[in-house]
Amino acid sequence: MRNSKVPVVTIDGPSGSGKGTVAALLAREFDWQLLDSGALYRLTGLAASNHGVAFDDEASLEVLAEHLDVQFEPIDDGLKTILEGEEVGALLRTEEVGAMASQVAVLPGVRRALLKRQQSFACAPGLIADGRDMGTVVFPDAPVKVYLTASADTRAKRRQNQLQEKGIDANFDRLLADIMARDDRDMNRAVAPLKPAENAIVLDSTRLSIQEVFNKVVDAMRQQGLI
Numbered sequence: 001m002r003n004s005k006v007p008v009v010t011i012d013g014p015s016g017s018g019k020g021t022v023a024a025l026l027a028r029e030f031d032w033q034l035l036d037s038g039a040l041y042r043l044t045g046l047a048a049s050n051h052g053v054a055f056d057d058e059a060s061l062e063v064l065a066e067h068l069d070v071q072f073e074p075i076d077d078g079l080k081t082i083l084e085g086e087e088v089g090a091l092l093r094t095e096e097v098g099a100m101a102s103q104v105a106v107l108p109g110v111r112r113a114l115l116k117r118q119q120s121f122a123c124a125p126g127l128i129a130d131g132r133d134m135g136t137v138v139f140p141d142a143p144v145k146v147y148l149t150a151s152a153d154t155r156a157k158r159r160q161n162q163l164q165e166k167g168i169d170a171n172f173d174r175l176l177a178d179i180m181a182r183d184d185r186d187m188n189r190a191v192a193p194l195k196p197a198e199n200a201i202v203l204d205s206t207r208l209s210i211q212e213v214f215n216k217v218v219d220a221m222r223q224q225g226l227i
């Protein structure tokens, strides 16, 4: 069982809502631990693909998720992710690996295997946890829960800009279709679907800047006496 005295702030929402950016800013501001839970699902999908394990072979995927050989090494601008001895940071962020992640994430065995690993990130002085079910399943007693959303168009546009900054030309309609397919899988799966926790603060980053979202979360943390 995790140490419930460690304060946890959960930030859930669909891909492209800005939750990863806000979570990283908060962790840096207060020097708290950061859990990017999507990375664990992406690593499981990637490991499955590397080992030729089918995305519906639940028993094998559960074992793979349980024994993921992964290291996160701090570097200047974040973390270096090493899967089975290989640096996979850039590969992990691709749409292809995101789609693999959302396929393995529908399986209860995979979610069970990753649960304890996620909860073990709750260490002093506190944890910012970003994902889809952080407030509903993994840290249900977190004192501050945020659900960050944005319109699908806004999220596809953001993704297109990110790719263009890297010199990659991506088709907007294709990105929008990918985002909507992933939303559909994440929101309608039987286990731990993406939805706001009952007591979550719901924010829409279509109309709020990242700084405004950040400020609202900090206010909530202050109100709860976490900082």
Ligand code: C5P
Binding pocket: 015, 037, 038, 039, 041, 042, 098, 101, 102, 103, 105, 130, 131, 132, 133, 134, 182, 186
């Ligand atoms: O957040 P990110 O885009 O990296 O997540 C990739 C996929 O992993 C999501 O689309 C979702 O299917 C899955 N995921 C999940 N539960 C989490 C985090 C991610 O099911 N807590």
